[in-house]
Amino acid sequence: MMNSLAVLIQITAVFYPLNSLEKGARYEEEDGFKSLYLNGTAYATTPAVDFGKTSFTMASWVKLQSPDQHPATIYGYWDDPALFLFDAYAFTKLRFQMINSKRKPKPSINEGSPPIDEWFHAAAIWDQNENTAHLYLNGQEVGSQRVPSDTYLKESSQPRYDIGLKRDGSDTLKGYLRNLIIIGKALTYEELDNTTGITDPNNELLDGVWIGLNDVNTEGTFRWPDNTHVTYTKWASNQPDNQYDYQDCVEMTVDEGTWDDTSCGRQLPFVCEKKT
Numbered sequence: 001m002m003n004s005l006a007v008l009i010q011i012t013a014v015f016y017p018l019n020s021l022e023k024g025a026r027y028e029e030e031d032g033f034k035s036l037y038l039n040g041t042a043y044a045t046t047p048a049v050d051f052g053k054t055s056f057t058m059a060s061w062v063k064l065q066s067p068d069q070h071p072a073t074i075y076g077y078w079d080d081p082a083l084f085l086f087d088a089y090a091f092t093k094l095r096f097q098m099i100n101s102k103r104k105p106k107p108s109i110n111e112g113s114p115p116i117d118e119w120f121h122a123a124a125i126w127d128q129n130e131n132t133a134h135l136y137l138n139g140q141e142v143g144s145q146r147v148p149s150d151t152y153l154k155e156s157s158q159p160r161y162d163i164g165l166k167r168d169g170s171d172t173l174k175g176y177l178r179n180l181i182i183i184g185k186a187l188t189y190e191e192l193d194n195t196t197g198i199t200d201p202n203n204e205l206l207d208g209v210w211i212g213l214n215d216v217n218t219e220g221t222f223r224w225p226d227n228t229h230v231t232y233t234k235w236a237s238n239q240p241d242n243q244y245d246y247q248d249c250v251e252m253t254v255d256e257g258t259w260d261d262t263s264c265g266r267q268l269p270f271v272c273e274k275k276t
């Protein structure tokens with residue numbers, strides 16, 4: 001399942017497909033991950049998502065190849081009337097802005113220093129209850145901003161939102177995107193980690209290892225990479241659960257040795273079987 005999805009939008013349990021690939025946008029395998037490749041002219045769209053006056057989370061793995069003077073939009077709608085923008089300038093900053101009721105960008109967070117030609121994980125979280133926006137780079141909070149309590153994302157009159165395009169200046173992202181998720185709630189760090197597989201480089205605590213079992217091809221049908229029959233399983237209780245419809249690879253936990261399906265994008269060590 002995950003392999004066929006570069007984008008997951010989940011608002012009130014509705015899953016939206018990617019709307020369109022424009023100007024040569026295409027899927028490519030990059031570093032072993034199926035990714036959406038945008039060549040500097042290309043972009044993609046999703047249907048306009050009605051967030052209502054709710055919290056939301058936008059997150060993606062990104063590998064930029066664009067020069068730092070162009071805003072590389074991860075997701076947003078930025079034309080007239082602009083709504084929100086989640087973008088990155090290589091080496092310079094990650095940015096998250098929402099247009100408030102007075103047509104001013106607020107919150108407006110510009111922080112972090114995303115790399116170029118290297119995968120990074122970016123997340124923008126709007127917490128409507130706390131009136132606070134948060135920006136994460138590789139699992140570290142790089143900025144947050146509290147705004148007046150009448151702030152919320154305006155209803156969209158547009159049919160679509162954009163991936164890779166800042167419409168007002170036609171600035172486009174050059175590079176790769178994968179596991180873009182847009183979810184209608186403010187995820188906690190742990191939920192974000194579970195969903196997108198960010199590993200904290202400073203956290204050396206090892207919680208699991210890849211064992212190779214996966215249901216990438218057919219949801220619910222787990223297979224070994226060499227196609228040998230699955231004759232033995234050791235699922236943890238309530239697993240596999242395909243949480244967020246986004247978990248197709250199996251990890252074995254180090255403490256109990258039980259199995260759990262998890263996001264294939266996580267960076268975990270692996271174990272192999274050896275003939276004796």
Ligand SMILES: *[C@@H]1O[C@H](CO)[C@@H](O)[C@H](O)[C@H]1NC(C)=O
Pocket residue numbers: 023024039040041042
């Ligand atoms: C991107 O791909 C499209 C379609 O193949 C092509 O028309 C366009 O010139 C390409 N853009 C760049 C910057 O290479």
Ligand SMILES: *[C@@H]1O[C@H](CO)[C@@H](O)[C@H](O)[C@H]1NC(C)=O
Pocket residue numbers: 190191194260
């Ligand atoms: C994250 O995943 C771990 C292991 O699967 C699970 O124990 C934990 O409850 C999950 N946390 C959240 C917040 O979903």
